[in-house]
Amino acid sequence: MLLGRRPVSLTSRLVLTVVLLVIGVTFATGAVTSFAVNRYLTERLDDEVLAALGRARLFRDDFVDGDRDDFPAPGQAVGTLTAFLPSPGDTEPTRGDVLVQRGTPPAEREPLSGADLDAIRELPTDGQPRDVSLPDAGHFRVAVIETPDGEFATGLPTSEVEAVFDTLVTWEIGLLLLSGLGSVVAGTVLVRRQMRPLNEVAATAHVVAGLPLATDQVDLRDRVPAHLRDERTEVGQVGDALAGLLTHVGTSLEARRRSEEQVRRFVADASHELRTPLTTIAGYVELARRRPDDTDATRTALAKVEEEAGRMTGLVEDLLLLARLDAGRPLARESVDVTRLLLEAVTDARVVAPDHRWHVDVPDGAVEVTGDEQRLHEVVTNLLTNARKYTPAGSTVTARAHVLEGRAVVEVHDDGPGFDDDAASHAFERFTRGDPARQRAGGAGLGLALVKAIAEAHGGTVSLRSAPGDTTVSVGLPAQPADRGAPTTVDA
Numbered sequence: 001m002l003l004g005r006r007p008v009s010l011t012s013r014l015v016l017t018v019v020l021l022v023i024g025v026t027f028a029t030g031a032v033t034s035f036a037v038n039r040y041l042t043e044r045l046d047d048e049v050l051a052a053l054g055r056a057r058l059f060r061d062d063f064v065d066g067d068r069d070d071f072p073a074p075g076q077a078v079g080t081l082t083a084f085l086p087s088p089g090d091t092e093p094t095r096g097d098v099l100v101q102r103g104t105p106p107a108e109r110e111p112l113s114g115a116d117l118d119a120i121r122e123l124p125t126d127g128q129p130r131d132v133s134l135p136d137a138g139h140f141r142v143a144v145i146e147t148p149d150g151e152f153a154t155g156l157p158t159s160e161v162e163a164v165f166d167t168l169v170t171w172e173i174g175l176l177l178l179s180g181l182g183s184v185v186a187g188t189v190l191v192r193r194q195m196r197p198l199n200e201v202a203a204t205a206h207v208v209a210g211l212p213l214a215t216d217q218v219d220l221r222d223r224v225p226a227h228l229r230d231e232r233t234e235v236g237q238v239g240d241a242l243a244g245l246l247t248h249v250g251t252s253l254e255a256r257r258r259s260e261e262q263v264r265r266f267v268a269d270a271s272h273e274l275r276t277p278l279t280t281i282a283g284y285v286e287l288a289r290r291r292p293d294d295t296d297a298t299r300t301a302l303a304k305v306e307e308e309a310g311r312m313t314g315l316v317e318d319l320l321l322l323a324r325l326d327a328g329r330p331l332a333r334e335s336v337d338v339t340r341l342l343l344e345a346v347t348d349a350r351v352v353a354p355d356h357r358w359h360v361d362v363p364d365g366a367v368e369v370t371g372d373e374q375r376l377h378e379v380v381t382n383l384l385t386n387a388r389k390y391t392p393a394g395s396t397v398t399a400r401a402h403v404l405e406g407r408a409v410v411e412v413h414d415d416g417p418g419f420d421d422d423a424a425s426h427a428f429e430r431f432t433r434g435d436p437a438r439q440r441a442g443g444a445g446l447g448l449a450l451v452k453a454i455a456e457a458h459g460g461t462v463s464l465r466s467a468p469g470d471t472t473v474s475v476g477l478p479a480q481p482a483d484r485g486a487p488t489t490v491d492a
Contacts, residue, residue: 010198011191018187019180026179030172037168041161045141046129052080053127053143053154078107079157081140083120086150096120096153098137112137120144120153131158197235200225201242208246274315277308284308319446331372331457335480338367338376338408342399345380355393361400368480369408371458376477379454382447383412383473391416407460408479411472418466427464428452451475 055075076082076099083096096112112120116134123130125146132142132155139162142155231240284301291297339362346360369376380399387397391414400411419427428448451473452462460477 011195014191015187019183022183023180026176034168038165041164045156045161049129049141049143049156052076056082056154081155083112083117083153084150085121125151201239205242274312277312280308281305331375333370335368336371336373336376338369338401338410341377341380342401345384346399349384353388356388357396359398361398363402367401367403367408369477370480375454379451379475382451386447387412387414403479406479407476410475413472415469416471418468418471424464424466428462
């Protein structure tokens with residue numbers, strides 16, 4: 001059965017990494033140091049072995065008829081090994097000894113055993129010092145050379161080198177254990193200290209996660225302290241990312257709240273707008289029912305019912321169009337001459353409101369866009385209707401069309417009282433009227449909202465610039481390339 005691995009914290013992993021790194025570096029340093037020291041001491045010992053070999057050989061070459069008991073040569077250090085291995089057939093005996101210090105000087109010669117001499121005999125005679133383990137004498141570095149009458153060997157014990165090496169290794173093992181323990185303690189303290197900002201970021205995230213976000217009454221701004229958002233550090237980058245995320249979430253919650261409020265207000269306004277004609281219709285139906293014999297009353301009631309039904313039908317159609325545009329329903333895509341739409345709409349406006357002065361300012365060439373002609377005609381009509389309803393008699397309304405930086409711009413300007421600041425900021429919202437102080441102005445407040453929705457569905461934009469005596473509503477749409485002539489102005 002497979003067992004799930006226990007999760008390990010980031011702090012533990014970092015401390016373990018630091019400990020392993022310290023132990024690894026310490027071990028590698030100790031190994032290299034031990035190797036270097038051992039090699040250095042061995043090379044010095046080899047030099048001493050070769051020097052002892054030179055002294056012994058020189059003494060032997062100078063010896064002629066002296067007492068061979070003077071062998072080995074004088075001046076050798078305590079512990080020097082000297083051996084002579086005669087060639088086969090030579091009458092001189094095999095012998096060897098080691099200088100030892102048993103008490104006060106001088107040193108004494110201790111003979112080598114036969115086993116020791118046999119071990120020396122197996123060494124190459126190239127004069128290079130080599131390690132050899134003598135069964136009775138111990139470990140030596142021995143150099144053997146070939147002479148006319150046999151093999152001659154000289155060596156020194158490796159005990160001092162081994163003692164130094166063993167002491168060094170012992171200290172290195174102690175240092176390795178001490179560094180491992182110290183790295184655990186110091187690593188834990190330092191890593192926890194360095195992880196403290198990250199823990200603060202996590203604590204902030206936990207606090208935010210426990211907030212009642214569904215209430216829409218939570219302020220997520222500045223939840224992450226400034227010292228945790230330094231992008232020069234990794235933790236600062238995490239903190240800055242969390243701060244950006246919280247800001248985005250807060251903005252989204254605020255947008256959702258506004259959207260829900262807008263929907264509630266939209267439903268309330270739509271209900272109010274529909275309730276008025278329904279109430280009127282119910283009242284006149286009741287009047288006709290109570291006076292079945294009164295022809296004039298019945299005719300009046302039917303006329304009012306028809307009027308209110310028409311008004312309610314127009315409101316429902318506008319609401320349905322807004323819903324379809326919000327749902328992204330596709331529009332017709334055909335070439336539309338905006339100048340022709342303006343001329344037709346202004347001509348209709350002159351008939352409806354002859355007490356206004358109407359101007360058309362369009363170029364000689366056509367200003368064409370690709371879109372739904374019926375919806376664009378509704379845009380122009382709503383702009384002119386809005387200017388007519390919220391300006392007094394005698395006001396001048398100018399409709400313009402031109403191409404600016406690849407966009408067809410339709411503008412409707414009037415010299416009426418304009419929008420106040422509050423009304424201007426909400427002009428394109430649904431059920432917003434030009435003058436909030438009025439109870440009714442002949443419309444439901446959907447005209448400019450439809451203008452915005454249709455323009456955006458065509459990839460366009462809308463804007464409003466208003467001041468007393470100078471109000472302009474602009475609609476920008478992607479234009480088709482066309483030749484533009486001089487502007488043509490029509491007054492009425």
